Amino acid sequence: MNRRNLLGLLGMSPVALAGMPALAATDKKTDTKKGAAPAGPILEVLNPRGTPPPITLIPMAKRLDTLNGKTIYLVSDGFPGADAFLNQISIWFKKNMPSVTTVYRLKAGGFADDDPKLMAEIKDKGNAVIMAIGH
Amino acid sequence: MAPRLDSLHGKTVYLVDTGFHGSDVLLHQIQAWFSANLPDTTTVFKRKAGPYAEDDPALWKEIKSQGNAVIMAVGH
Amino acid sequence: MGIPSAPLVTKAFKDLAILNAAKRGMPHERICFTPHPIWGKTPEEVRAYVEGPDPVTGKPLMKEVVDALTVPLSEEDKKSGTVSVSTGPATFTDTADNLQEFYLNNGYTDFLPIILPTEERVDRMMRATSHKPDEVVGKMAAGAYPPWSYSVRQVAASAVMAGCRPEYFPIVLAIASSGMASLFSSTNSFAFAMVINGPIRDKLEFNYGIGALGPFAQPNATIGRAWTLLSKNLGNGGIPGDTYLGSLGNNLNYNNVVIAEHEDASPWVPLHVQKGFKREENVVSLFRGLGVVPGQVARGSSANENVQFDFQMSDLFSTFTGFFGALIIADPLVAARLKEQGYDTKEKLIDWLYKNTTQTVKDYKSRNYAYLFDYPRALRGDEPWATWYKLPDDAVVPHFPHASDFNIVVAGGQTNAYPQAGNLSYGVSVSIDKWM
Numbered sequence: 139m140n141r142r143n144l145l146g147l148l149g150m151s152p153v154a155l156a157g158m159p160a161l162a163a164t165d166k167k168t169d170t171k172k173g174a175a176p177a178g179p180i181l182e183v184l185n186p187r188g189t190p191p192p193i194t195l196i197p198m199a200k201r202l203d204t205l206n207g208k209t210i211y212l213v214s215d216g217f218p219g220a221d222a223f224l225n226q227i228s229i230w231f232k233k234n235m236p237s238v239t240t241v242y243r244l245k246a247g248g249f250a251d252d253d254p255k256l257m258a259e260i261k262d263k264g265n266a267v268i269m270a271i272g273h
Numbered sequence: 274m275a276p277r278l279d280s281l282h283g284k285t286v287y288l289v290d291t292g293f294h295g296s297d298v299l300l301h302q303i304q305a306w307f308s309a310n311l312p313d314t315t316t317v318f319k320r321k322a323g324p325y326a327e328d329d330p331a332l333w334k335e336i337k338s339q340g341n342a343v344i345m346a347v348g349h
Numbered sequence: 350m351g352i353p354s355a356p357l358v359t360k361a362f363k364d365l366a367i368l369n370a371a372k373r374g375m376p377h378e379r380i381c382f383t384p385h386p387i388w389g390k391t392p393e394e395v396r397a398y399v400e401g402p403d404p405v406t407g408k409p410l411m412k413e414v415v416d417a418l419t420v421p422l423s424e425e426d427k428k429s430g431t432v433s434v435s436t437g438p439a440t441f442t443d444t445a446d447n448l449q450e451f452y453l454n455n456g457y458t459d460f461l462p463i464i465l466p467t468e469e470r471v472d473r474m475m476r477a478t479s480h481k482p483d484e485v486v487g488k489m490a491a492g493a494y495p496p497w498s499y500s501v502r503q504v505a506a507s508a509v510m511a512g513c514r515p516e517y518f519p520i521v522l523a524i525a526s527s528g529m530a531s532l533f534s535s536t537n538s539f540a541f542a543m544v545i546n547g548p549i550r551d552k553l554e555f556n557y558g559i560g561a562l563g564p565f566a567q568p569n570a571t572i573g574r575a576w577t578l579l580s581k582n583l584g585n586g587g588i589p590g591d592t593y594l595g596s597l598g599n600n601l602n603y604n605n606v607v608i609a610e611h612e613d614a615s616p617w618v619p620l621h622v623q624k625g626f627k628r629e630e631n632v633v634s635l636f637r638g639l640g641v642v643p644g645q646v647a648r649g650s651s652a653n654e655n656v657q658f659d660f661q662m663s664d665l666f667s668t669f670t671g672f673f674g675a676l677i678i679a680d681p682l683v684a685a686r687l688k689e690q691g692y693d694t695k696e697k698l699i700d701w702l703y704k705n706t707t708q709t710v711k712d713y714k715s716r717n718y719a720y721l722f723d724y725p726r727a728l729r730g731d732e733p734w735a736t737w738y739k740l741p742d743d744a745v746v747p748h749f750p751h752a753s754d755f756n757i758v759v760a761g762g763q764t765n766a767y768p769q770a771g772n773l774s775y776g777v778s779v780s781i782d783k784w785m
Contacts, residue, residue, distance in 0.1 A: 178444040187436035188499035188583030196374035219388030270357035
């Protein structure tokens with residue numbers, strides 16, 4: 139990840155970053171001073187950034203001991219190719235883990251919209267979700 | 274500037290279209306005006322060759338040989 | 350929901366996925382990556398992806414997926430609580446040259462030199478509004494991200510940086526209050542536009558004559574630029590790979606399309622009045638879409654024909670994506686001609702364009718946005734898509750789903766009867782007067 143991407147997390151607490159190797163090399167440029175003596179008058183200027191919201195940590199759902207005998211929902215978010223990709227995953231399960239039941243669903247609404255009906259169905263009848271995909 | 278004519282009576286006036294939209298329509302109306310108001314003025318309509326800012330030496334030669342004056346139109 | 354999940358994302362969006370998961374509270378979400386792109390591939394190619402490695406980790410993809418669902422959670426995975434996020438100190442101190450370099454290197458600018466936001470300049474900017482420096486103006490997110498909030502003072506800093514005069518500040522505040530960023534995350538590289546209406550156009554000397562959409566007046570240039578800078582700094586937009594994924598980018602993002610409507614030369618009601626404001630009110634209206642194209646290239650513009658601007662526009666709009674709307678920017682000569690042809694109101698022209706810009710259902714279904722956005726809406730019962738998807742392929746439907754997808758403004762210097770057109774959707778109109 140290059141420095142520009144890390145700017146999105148400028149100042150983020152190390153607690154949230156722990157265990158994320160991609161973010162290990164945070165490079166916060168808050169110190170403007172260079173090695174040589176400054177030339178020209180010194181100015182004080184405002185930090186132009188807005189105020190990010192605090193992050194509420196969400197505990198992850200408990201994992202399954204095994205997938206054998208379980209029902210996995212394969213949920214497409216609607217991006218082109220997601221259906222074909224999930225179909226291949228379904229074929230993989232049939233071949234490699236035949237006791238797993240897969241159920242394909244296209245999430246309703248736009249890709250970022252919630253689908254409460256589907257979520258309720260999964261909670262009622264499913265044990266896990268594989269969701270795909272961005273492009 | 275070139276010397277002016279004493280009168281347009283009996284003269285040949287070239288009506289030269291630069292190619293902008295509507296020039297032909299305007300010049301044909303001018304031609305109709307001459308027919309109605311100065312009937313002994315001969316008008317000759319010509320579309321200049323090439324895009325609007327380019328020279329047309331063949332046409333200038335013809336006008337110099339056969340014409341007495343030019344009305345050229347138009348910008349838009 | 351309590352159901353374990355394994356999200357799959359293509360490799361191009363690795364940083365976006367990781368950062369977004371962290372910002373939304375799951376920094377250890379077990380995201381698995383696939384090669385990019387996956388659309389347009391044959392079944393055999395996709396099978397190879399599924400049976401092959403995750404291109405980020407190199408591990409077998411399906412083993413990662415199974416592990417994502419079954420490997421027990423660590424103590425970090427189970428954490429709850431709140432994490433505060435800081436953007437650094439309130440001020441920076443250095444020489445002007447070093448500060449320019451610092452701002453540029455930290456993504457605060459549009460890579461053009463800025464006016465440094467000293468306390469004095471920011472205070473002078475804030476004197477142009479009656480609102481207090483610490484008043485919260487609004488919230489903004491450059492996509493499906495948690496929004497950032499910002500105060501009058503923070504908006505003033507971006508306005509200073511853009512080169513705005515203090516008298517422009519109420520307009521910048523109005524734009525900031527809308528919450529609409531002019532840098533958006535989509536891979537489609539969106540463009541944005543604003544329309545200014547009301548007496549403020551003349552008071553501040555907006556240009557709506559010759560070169561109305563070009564770099565010919567300070568308010569047009571700097572207010573447009575301020576929208577981009579505040580979208581970056583206050584909405585956290587424009588970070589490539591994180592909050593900006595536009596594949597090609599859009600050159601219009603530098604200062605957006607700024608249109609002051611030529612209200613006096615228009616035969617029609619100005620845009621803000623159509624949106625419910627009084628003529629004497631000062632209003633800024635915001636649009637989002639893909640860009641602006643010239644209208645004079647369309648068929649039916651020949652000198653030998655009786656120019657039919659309505660057909661010309663309809664022809665042009667049929668090449669637009671119906672996912673966004675159509676914003677007609679008509680030179681006053683075009684507007685006058687349309688009125689002569691019988692369109693004495695904008696509504697009459699819009700009605701004609703809506704009914705006469707059409708496509709077959711077969712063509713409609715073949716469009717990328719129809720599959721991605723409209724089909725899921727159709728499944729949900731949203732109209733008109735629910736009906737369209739039930740029609741036979743040879744049925745004809747409008748190119749734009751609603752007549753309200755069309756908007757018209759008049760601007761230009763009357764040197765020629767040319768329109769331009771934006772594949773742009775109307776977003777919102779905001780009172781500028783409220784921010785004075």
